[in-house]
Amino acid sequence: MAKGSFMIEGQRNFIKISTLKLCVAIIEREGSYLLTCGPPSLKNNCVCYAIIEPEGSDMADVAKKFALNLYQLMRVLPNRLVLMNTCE
Numbered sequence: 634m635a636k637g638s639f640m641i642e643g644q645r646n647f648i649k650i651s652t653l654k655l656c657v658a659i660i661e662r663e664g665s666y667l668l669t670c671g672p673p674s675l676k677n678n679c680v681c682y683a684i685i686e687p688e689g690s691d692m693a694d695v696a697k698k699f700a701l702n703l704y705q706l707m708r709v710l711p712n713r714l715v716l717m718n719t720c721e
Contacts, residue, residue, distance in 0.1 A: 657709065658682040670709040685710075 634640065658679035660667045666680065676682040685695060692710040 652686070654684055654686045655711070656682050656684055668709055670711070687711075 654673050655670055656673045656675040656679075657668070657670045658675040659681045660669055660675070660679050669675065673684055676684070692712050696710060
């Protein structure tokens with residue numbers, strides 16, 4: 634090992650999440666609208682929402698499916714998503 638480096642020993646514990654879903658939502662707050670990304674329970678208190686989950690698509694491809702400003706939407710999206718369903 635190189636000078637100044639160190640080794641970490643022990644067992645690794647990985648947690649597998651079978652279904653990770655996120656909600657991209659537009660929330661009305663104090664007379665203005667806020668674009669946010671969080672748990673699916675956001676859909677109960679929002680103007681419009683879309684449920685997304687991890688897959689193989691890039692965030693830019695998913696963001697293009699929304700009728701919003703691409704840059705503003707990409708700020709709140711994590712990477713590698715697939716669009717599951719949207720509100721009408």
